[in-house]
Every structure is written in structure tokens, then in C-alpha cells.
Amino acid sequence: MAHVSDQIAEDILGYLQSHETKSLLRFITCGSVDDGKSTLIGRLLYESKMIFEDQLAALEADSKRVGTQGQEIDFALLVDGLAAEREQGITIDVAYRFFSTDRRKFIVADTPGHEQYTRNMATGASTADVAILMIDARKGILTQTRRHSFIVSLLGIRHVVLAINKLDLVDYDRAVYDEIVEAYGEFAEPLNFASVTPIPMSALRGDNITDKSGKTPWYNGPTLMAYLETVEVADGAEDRPFRMPVQWVNRPDLDFRGFSGMIAGGTIRPGDAIKSLPSSKESTVRSIATFNGELDRAVAGQSVTITLNDEIDISRGDVLCAADDPAPAADQFQAHILWMNEQEMLPGRTYLMKIGATTAQATVAAPKYAIDVNTMEHLAAKTLELNGIGVCNLNLDRTIAFDPYTENRDMGGFILIDRLSNETVGVGMIDFALRRASNIHRQALVVDKDARAELKGQKPVMLWFTGLSGSGKSTIANALEQKLLAMGRHTTILDGDNVRHGLNKDLGFTDADRVENIRRVSEVGKLMVEAGLITLVSFISPFRSERRMARQMLEDDEFVEVHVDTPLEVAEERDVKGLYKKARKGEIKNFTGIDSPYEAPLEPEIRLATTDMTPDEAADQLLAFLREKGYLA
Amino acid sequence: MTDLTHLQRLEAEAIHIFREVVAETENPAMLYSIGKDSAVLLHVARKAFWPSPPPFPLVHVDTTWKFRAMYDFRARMAEESGMELIVHTNEDGVKQGIGPFTHGSGVHTDIMKTVALKQALDTYKYDAAFGGARRDEEKSRAKERIFSFRTAAHRWDPKNQRPELWKLYNARKAPGESIRVFPLSNWTELDIWQYIYLEDIPIVPLYYSAMRPVVERDGTLIMIDDPDRMVLHEGEIVQEKMVRFRTLGCWPLTGAVESEATTLPDIIQEMLLTTTSERQGRMIDHDAAASMEKKKQEGYF
Numbered sequence: 001m002a003h004v005s006d007q008i009a010e011d012i013l014g015y016l017q018s019h020e021t022k023s024l025l026r027f028i029t030c031g032s033v034d035d036g037k038s039t040l041i042g043r044l045l046y047e048s049k050m051i052f053e054d055q056l057a058a059l060e061a062d063s064k065r066v067g068t069q070g071q072e073i074d075f076a077l078l079v080d081g082l083a084a085e086r087e088q089g090i091t092i093d094v095a096y097r098f099f100s101t102d103r104r105k106f107i108v109a110d111t112p113g114h115e116q117y118t119r120n121m122a123t124g125a126s127t128a129d130v131a132i133l134m135i136d137a138r139k140g141i142l143t144q145t146r147r148h149s150f151i152v153s154l155l156g157i158r159h160v161v162l163a164i165n166k167l168d169l170v171d172y173d174r175a176v177y178d179e180i181v182e183a184y185g186e187f188a189e190p191l192n193f194a195s196v197t198p199i200p201m202s203a204l205r206g207d208n209i210t211d212k213s214g215k216t217p218w219y220n221g222p223t224l225m226a227y228l229e230t231v232e233v234a235d236g237a238e239d240r241p242f243r244m245p246v247q248w249v250n251r252p253d254l255d256f257r258g259f260s261g262m263i264a265g266g267t268i269r270p271g272d273a274i275k276s277l278p279s280s281k282e283s284t285v286r287s288i289a290t291f292n293g294e295l296d297r298a299v300a301g302q303s304v305t306i307t308l309n310d311e312i313d314i315s316r317g318d319v320l321c322a323a324d325d326p327a328p329a330a331d332q333f334q335a336h337i338l339w340m341n342e343q344e345m346l347p348g349r350t351y352l353m354k355i356g357a358t359t360a361q362a363t364v365a366a367p368k369y370a371i372d373v374n375t376m377e378h379l380a381a382k383t384l385e386l387n388g389i390g391v392c393n394l395n396l397d398r399t400i401a402f403d404p405y406t407e408n409r410d411m412g413g414f415i416l417i418d419r420l421s422n423e424t425v426g427v428g429m430i431d432f433a434l435r436r437a438s439n440i441h442r443q444a445l446v447v448d449k450d451a452r453a454e455l456k457g458q459k460p461v462m463l464w465f466t467g468l469s470g471s472g473k474s475t476i477a478n479a480l481e482q483k484l485l486a487m488g489r490h491t492t493i494l495d496g497d498n499v500r501h502g503l504n505k506d507l508g509f510t511d512a513d514r515v516e517n518i519r520r521v522s523e524v525g526k527l528m529v530e531a532g533l534i535t536l537v538s539f540i541s542p543f544r545s546e547r548r549m550a551r552q553m554l555e556d557d558e559f560v561e562v563h564v565d566t567p568l569e570v571a572e573e574r575d576v577k578g579l580y581k582k583a584r585k586g587e588i589k590n591f592t593g594i595d596s597p598y599e600a601p602l603e604p605e606i607r608l609a610t611t612d613m614t615p616d617e618a619a620d621q622l623l624a625f626l627r628e629k630g631y632l633a
Numbered sequence: 634m635t636d637l638t639h640l641q642r643l644e645a646e647a648i649h650i651f652r653e654v655v656a657e658t659e660n661p662a663m664l665y666s667i668g669k670d671s672a673v674l675l676h677v678a679r680k681a682f683w684p685s686p687p688p689f690p691l692v693h694v695d696t697t698w699k700f701r702a703m704y705d706f707r708a709r710m711a712e713e714s715g716m717e718l719i720v721h722t723n724e725d726g727v728k729q730g731i732g733p734f735t736h737g738s739g740v741h742t743d744i745m746k747t748v749a750l751k752q753a754l755d756t757y758k759y760d761a762a763f764g765g766a767r768r769d770e771e772k773s774r775a776k777e778r779i780f781s782f783r784t785a786a787h788r789w790d791p792k793n794q795r796p797e798l799w800k801l802y803n804a805r806k807a808p809g810e811s812i813r814v815f816p817l818s819n820w821t822e823l824d825i826w827q828y829i830y831l832e833d834i835p836i837v838p839l840y841y842s843a844m845r846p847v848v849e850r851d852g853t854l855i856m857i858d859d860p861d862r863m864v865l866h867e868g869e870i871v872q873e874k875m876v877r878f879r880t881l882g883c884w885p886l887t888g889a890v891e892s893e894a895t896t897l898p899d900i901i902q903e904m905l906l907t908t909t910s911e912r913q914g915r916m917i918d919h920d921a922a923a924s925m926e927k928k929k930q931e932g933y934f
Contacts, residue, residue, distance in 0.1 A: 008902060008905045008906060009902070009906060012898045012899075012901065012902040013898055015905075016827065016830060016898060019827060020638060020640070020827065020831060021638055022638060022639045023636050023637070023639060024638075024639035024642045024643070093776065093794070094776065095775040096768050096776075096818075098768070098769050098819070098821050100639075100821075104639070105639035105821075107819055122798065123798055126798035126799045127798075127799065234636065247649070247652040247653060247656055248655060248656050248682075250682065250684070250685055251685070252684050252685040252686075256684055258684075260652055260681075260682075261649075262645060262649045262800065289683070289684070290680065290683065291683040292680075299637070301637050301641075301642060302637065302641070302645050303644075303645040303646075303648035303649050303652070303681070305683070316656055340796050352805070354801050354803065355801075357653075357656070409799060410799060410800060413798065413801065414801070415796075415798060415801045417803050417805060422805040422806055422807065423795060423803075424796050424803045
């Protein structure tokens with residue numbers, strides 16, 4: 001390398017020893033190219049001597065050829081072939097860069113570009129201990145400074161460097177610097193940073209980057225590098241209560257049963273009492289077993305395997321906690337959610353929620369409010385779009401151990417996964433548990449579903465008719481109900497149009513409203529089934545995941561999906577209600593089949609090809625099915 | 634107050650990643666290339682699951698042109714780790730007589746390495762494969778996720794990567810899709826060497842300098858590992874030189890460097906004082922037109 005300390009050449013063993021004890025600091029740089037962010041990162045790489053001679057020679061040549069600094073070295077060119085990659089149409093969202101000094105190794109999360117900035121910044125910030133906020137001294141605090149500060153604070157970064165850059169362009173004027181520092185202090189007050197460290201600098205000229213600048217004699221603080229090398233970020237992680245999500249149960253033979261995971265908080269020693277959540281079973285630590293022998297203690301950030309003195313049932317996803325200070329457990333939460341997918345969040349839909357080593361099913365309610373990232377104002381919202389941030393309640397299918405995100409990032413941060421596409425669609429940070437769940441106890445029922453069904457001499461079932469508008473759902477359902485009534489059966493119909501006139505008249509036709517529409521109907525239908533009725537539900541219900549939600553509310557044999565399979569051309573040709581014509585003219589928005597998708601069932605219990613049969617024949621086919629499966633016995 | 638060192642943190646992160654993959658995928662495997670990064674990867678894997686052996690096999694995609702010392706080392710490490718060793722060679726390529734001397738590095742690498750890797754993944758139906766790649770190696774790696782998805786056709790889509798926050802990895806995938814997992818993503822070359830030194834991890838002796846028979850070809854020193862298969866060009870003279878290797882691959886494609894480094898500290902010292910970046914000894918990267926990114930999109934690890 002180009003600028004190497006003489007120690008490497010003269011005393012390699014001493015060098016290695018000093019590098020063994022280095023700590024690690026992860027930070028994120030926030031700002032746009034115009035603020036000199038690339039120049040700053042390039043400068044840090046250069047000053048920490050991470051550049052090979054061949055790279056340096058290329059840099060000098062490139063600087064003269066395409067650089068923006070005349071004959072000087074253009075450090076921005078070092079950071080990336082970004083420009084070249086952009087030309088190739090390749091988007092860089094988050095790139096990680098590495099450098100080290102004698103005291104620390106650094107991992108920089110670099111999130112270039114403006115597109116998707118919120119999402120990418122949050123990703124980079126999630127693992128960072130420190131954020132460097134770039135400010136152009138000529139421009140002062142801009143909207144983007146506010147936005148970056150808010151995201152940094154939301155993701156729980158406690159230490160911020162206010163890098164007041166390009167000071168050379170304002171003649172190193174102290175008044176400019178002081179004004180920015182004061183304005184930022186006022187703005188950042190509610191963001192609760194543990195420390196804000198302003199540093200006057202010129203990344204381009206190298207002022208206050210590694211060496212104190214002679215141009216800012218009025219500044220007594222650290223240089224950027226000195227700050228990064230010494231800032232204390234541990235925040236007492238090992239003094240917090242012990243937490244370890246169990247990732248894997250290690251069972252090589254009958255004599256060894258260990259619980260493997262990374263410690264998410266606190267310290268553990270052999271003999272310590274632990275409680276496993278959510279089961280609340282207790283034991284004490286027998287050993288902390290590692291490849292290099294048993295440990296006397298282990299702290300937050302270490303990956304370990306713990307054995308216990310009692311045989312208690314623990315599996316992946318459980319959390320080992322300090323017995324005298326266990327994590328709370330709950331199944332309903334309020335959380336800040338940041339949406340990361342092109343498809344908006346659908347309140348009412350069930351997503352997979354991964355938190356620690358647990359994956360639960362979580363239903364997200366409509367946002368209480370969304371937050372404008374630029375002004376931090378609270379806005380009314382029905383959903384969250386890509387890059388949207390809001391506060392929502394979540395309802396899980398099980399109880400999980402957690403800590404609020406502000407207390408423990410690894411115990412309170414979660415991702416949301418779409419169950420069909422498997423994409424990570426959103427991320428969240430738990431604020432607190434809702435007490436509602438523990439206060440509303442389910443009423444134990446004396447007369448149950450079976451008793452009601454027995455009285456009626458039938459097996460209750462929900463027949464879910466799905467298909468395009470005009471496919472014949474309601475017509476067939478009506479025909480079937482007439483036949484059942486004639487046989488003395490007890491039935492009811494929930495019809496899409498009718499329900500929208502009453503129960504669901506507050507809902508429109510956006511994707512989010514469609515999901516809520518189906519959720520309500522599923523709940524009502526479930527009550528009908530519990531009343532012992534043969535329940536016919538006739539709804540377009542275009543999305544697979546909502547039909548699946550309805551299915552999951554009922555017992556296995558209580559849900560029968562009926563696909564009324566009429567091709568779009570045929571339904572449009574019939575156009576009983578004249579709706580297709582209007583949709584084609586653009587008078588109706590979000591019309592299924594025209595400008596809103598219909599996801600046909602993959603494995604319906606029954607498929608009715610209406611082009612080959614009359615509604616009466618279709619009803620007969622359904623009747624035969626119900627008889628055969630014993631619903632009418 | 635215990636401030637964990639950077640190597641302790643990197644190790645803990647890698648162990649965490651190994652355990653997540655084993656817990657969340659059906660049929661994982663470790664791609665084992667026998668080099669120094671693989672040595673570290675294997676070592677961390679053994680730590681992650683100890684006292685159990687790592688619950689997945691080592692898979693070596695064998696081009697049949699590796700150094701003999703690498704084959705010896707492979708057998709030794711499989712034995713020591715107690716893991717199953719699966720060696721896969723593209724037999725069609727062998728039948729066609731594909732080799733670096735006859736077909737050049739581009740064709741050889743594509744057929745005996747990239748195609749062979751896809752064959753191995755398809756044959757054994759691995760849904761997750763660990764690799765030792767690092768983000769500091771090359772530009773397209775800097776933005777690659779730790780859990781990197783591949784379509785059923787093994788393609789990587791750099792524009793459609795899943796967000797990775799905190800320590801939460803989304804390992805869900807559709808049937809046929811697979812994940813390449815890089816537990817050493819955040820390590821640098823210096824970290825790798827320092828860790829090998831600290832943990833006393835065995836590495837192939839070719840990394841240490843010794844007198845070896847070499848010829849100079851296109852400005853690179855090629856070691857004659859198998860005299861029967863070596864094709865000498867006119868005017869080339871075999872000389873004994875004190876050389877070592879910075880990276881290991883197929884012997885006809887891997888350049889040696891003249892060096893006096895016979896111990897690990899020597900090697901680290903040499904690496905720190907060297908003036909050219911690591912991959913220069915690897916001829917595959919010199920094929921200018923095919924960037925690493927393109928190779929990766931096509932299924933190269």
C-alpha cells in the first residue's frame with residue numbers, strides 16, 4: 001500500500017498484536033453527492049491508507065481526465081464506479097465499504113442516490129452505531145437534513161456527527177458554522193440523540209478530517225477521524241437484562257443439549273437463573289460451551305451455545321431471559337412501520353413477521369397516522385405506500401417475547417414478509433404492547449356450534465363463491481339456496497353488493513378497502529357458520545391471500561371455495577349491470593378484470609365452468625357435492 | 634465492560650448467519666474451494682455448531698486442474714471436520730477434453746466451474762449454498778446481500794434484492810429457487826489473514842513460499858504442478874524459484890509471486906506492503922469483457 005506505517009515493515013508482530021485488539025464501528029453517511037459525501041468517504045479511505053498504488057495511479061490519471069478538481073485528486077472517484085454502473089442501468093441501493101486505522105475497523109454503509117432514499121437509508125442505519133449528517137455550509141439545514149435526521153432517530157442511532165462541510169467555500173467563517181450548529185440543536189431537540197457532535201470541515205481540502213486544520217483555529221473539538229476512533233457507542237448493552245433468542249437447538253447426542261444464539265442484551269454466567277419465554281419455564285445456566293472451551297461469561301454481541309441444569313422444553317424462537325428481569329410477552333403491539341414494497345401495505349392482510357428467531361403471522365391494522373419524513377407531521381392515512389412511515393397496531397397469531405425497540409434493537413425490530421411473493425415488504429419497530437388482549441377475555445360458550453348444528457340436522461359450512469363481476473355467482477348462489485330451502489335446510493346468503501349497502505358502506509374499491517371488505521365478511525360468515533347455517537358467500541374476492549384468510553378462520557371442512565369460472569370476454573359480453581361498459585370508459589376505477597387484477601383460485605374445491613352449464617345445473621352440481629361430503633346428512 | 638474486538642464481532646455475525654440458514658432451509662451445503670477464505674469459512678462453521686459437526690456437506694466443484702497440494706488438503710480437512718465431502722466434476726467437460734491449455738481460461742472456467750456448479754446444485758437439490766466471498770473483493774460484491782437469491786435458473790438479479798435490516802434474514806423462497814449465503818461478507822483480506830493467524834487455522838502450504846518449478850508466461854509465473862499435463866511453449870524454460878500463491882485455483886491459471894514469506898506474519902507483512910490488489914494473480918479476472926457482475930448473473934458464485 002501507498003502510505004504504510006513503518007511498523008509493518010519493522011515490527012510485524014507488534015503490528016498484528018495491536019490490530020488484534022481493535023474494536024469495530026459501523027456508521028452511515030447521509031447526504032447527497034452534492035454535499036461532498038463521496039468525497040468524504042474517498043478521503044477517509046485515502047487517509048486510512050486503504051488504497052493500493054495501482055489504484056492510486058489510476059485515481060490520479062482519472063482525476064486529471066474526468067475529475068472535477070483540476071489537477072488535484074478527486075476523491076469522489078475512489079468510492080465508486082458509480083457513474084459507470086448507473087450508465088449500465090444498475091441501481092446501487094446500499095453498498096458497504098471498509099477501512100481501518102490502528103484503533104478501529106470501520107464499516108461504512110453508503111446509500112447513494114435519491115430514489116428509494118428512505119428505504120435504503122433505513123437499511124444502512126439499522127446496523128449503524130453512528131450517523132454522519134453531511135451539511136453544505138453554504139446551504140445550511142435543508143429539508144433533506146431534517147429527513148435524514150428523522151430516519152436516523154427512528155432507527156435508533158444515538159450518536160450523530162454534524163459534518164458541516166465545504167467550509168472552504170465560506171472562508172472558514174465561524175459565524176456560518178455557529179449559526180448552523182445552533183439551528184440544528186433546536187431542530188434536533190425532540191429526536192433524543194445521546195450526542196450531536198458538530199465538526200467544521202472541508203472533505204475536499206482535508207480540513208479536520210485526520211489533522212486539525214490551521215484554517216479553523218476557533219474550533220477545539222476532535223477531527224472526524226479522531227471522533228470515529230474514540231466515540232463510545234456500547235451504550236451499556238451488556239448491563240441491560242439478559243436476552244438471547246434461541247436460533248438452533250444443538251443436540252449431537254443424548255448427553256448434550258445446548259441452545260445456540262447471539263446474545264441480544266446483557267451478560268450471562270454459569271449459575272445464572274434464566275427464564276424461557278413465552279413458556280415462562282425457569283432453569284439455571286450449566287455452561288457456556290464453545291469450540292475453544294467453556295466461558296466464564298458472555299456478553300451482548302457474542303454467538304454462544306448455552307446448556308442448562310434442567311430439561312425444559314425450549315425450541316427455536318423462544319427467548320432466554322434473565323429470570324429476575326424477563327422480557328414482556330404479548331400478541332398485540334403498536335409499532336412504527338416503514339413500508340418497502342411497490343405494492344402498498346394492505347391493512348387486514350396477514351403477513352409473516354420475523355422478529356429475533358421467531359416467525360409469526362401478523363395482521364396489520366390501518367395506520368393510526370402516517371408521518372411526513374420531511375416535516376415529522378402526523379397525517380391521516382388508510383395505508384402506507386413505498387417509503388411511507390406510519391404508526392400501526394399489529395395482531396399476532398401467537399404470544400412472543402419482545403422489548404420496545406428503543407430499549408433493544410434486536411428484541412424490538414422486525415421485518416414483514418409477503419406470504420405469496422416471499423419478499424420483505426416492510427420493517428417495523430415495536431413501541432409497546434397493547435393491553436387490550438389481556439383485558440378482553442373470550443366468553444366461554446355453553447351452547448356451542450355442534451349443538452346448534454345438531455338441532456338443525458346439518459353440518460354447517462361456508463360456500464365461498466369467487467369470480468369476476470357478472471360471472472354468475474349470485475345467480476347460482478340464489479338457485480342453490482332455493483333448492484336447500486325446499487329441502488328444509490337452514491341457510492343464509494352474504495352477497496357482495498348487499499353488504500356494501502350496509503355493513504361495508506364506508507369502504508371503497510382500493511386494494512386496501514377490498515381486503516377490509518373481505519375481512520369483515522369473513523368474520524360475519526364465521527358467526528353464521530357457528531350458528532349452524534349453510535352459509536353462501538358471494539363476493540368477487542379477487543385476491544388469493546384474502547380468500548386464504550377466510551379459509552383459515554374456519555375449521556378444515558367448513559370452507560368450500562367455489563370458483564365461478566367465467567372468462568372475462570363472456571362476463572363482459574353479458575355485462576348484466578352495465579359496469580364493464582363504464583369501466584372501459586374509465587368511469588369506474590379499480591374494476592376487477594379491467595384495471596384491477598383477479599387472482600383465480602389455484603385449488604378450489606369446486607370449479608363451475610359457466611359457459612357449459614345453466615345456473616340450475618351448477619346449483620345441482622353443488623348440491624351433489626354437499627350430499628356426497630355429508631353436509632346434508 | 635468488555636469491548637468485543639472487531640474479529641470477535643465478525644466471527645459472531647458469521648456464526649449467527651450459519652445458524653439461521655441451518656434453521657430455515659431444507660438442504661444447505663458449503664461450497665468449499667480449499668483456499669484461505671474457505672478455510673476460515675469452514676473454521677467458523679465448526680465453531681457455530683460445535684460440539685455437533687456442521688450439519689451440511691462440503692461440496693467441492695472440481696475442475697480436475699487444482700494443485701495436488703489442494704487435493705491432499707481437501708481430504709485432510711474433510712477428515713478433521715467430520716463432514717461429508719461431495720466432489721462434483723462436469724463429466725461432459727471431461728469427455729470433451731476441456732482444459733485450460735487447450736481451450737483457454739474463459740471456456741475452461743465457464744464449463745468446468747460455472748456449469749459444473751449449477752450441475753452440482755441441481756443434482757443434489759441444495760436450496761442454500763454457503764460461499765466465502767467478501768464485499769471488499771470486488772465492486773459488484775459491495776452491494777450484494779448476505780442472503781443472495783438465485784432464480785431456479787441460478788440467475789442473480791442485482792436490481793431486485795431483498796432489504797436486509799438488523800440481523801434479520803428472510804430465507805423464504807419458492808420451490809426451485811435457492812440462496813447463496815456469504816457469512817464473511819463484512820471481512821476484509823486483512824481480517825481473514827489476521828483470523829487465520831489468531832485461530833491457528835490450517836491452510837494449503839502453497840500460500841507459504843518455497844522453491845517450486847515455474848515458467849514465465851505473459852508476465853506471470855506458472856508453476857508446473859503436473860509435468861504430464863503441462864504444455865510448454867517454445868522458448869519457455871523451467872526454473873526453480875522461491876515463490877508462493879496469493880490466491881489458489883487451477884494451477885495453469887494461477888500466477889505465483891516471488892516471495893520470501895515462509896510464515897504467517899511474513900505473509901501478512903507482504904500483503905500489507907504489497908502495491909497491487911489481491912486478484913491480480915487470478916487470470917480469470919483479466920478477461921476484460923466479462924465483468925464479475927455479468928458472470929454472477931449467469932451463475933458464477
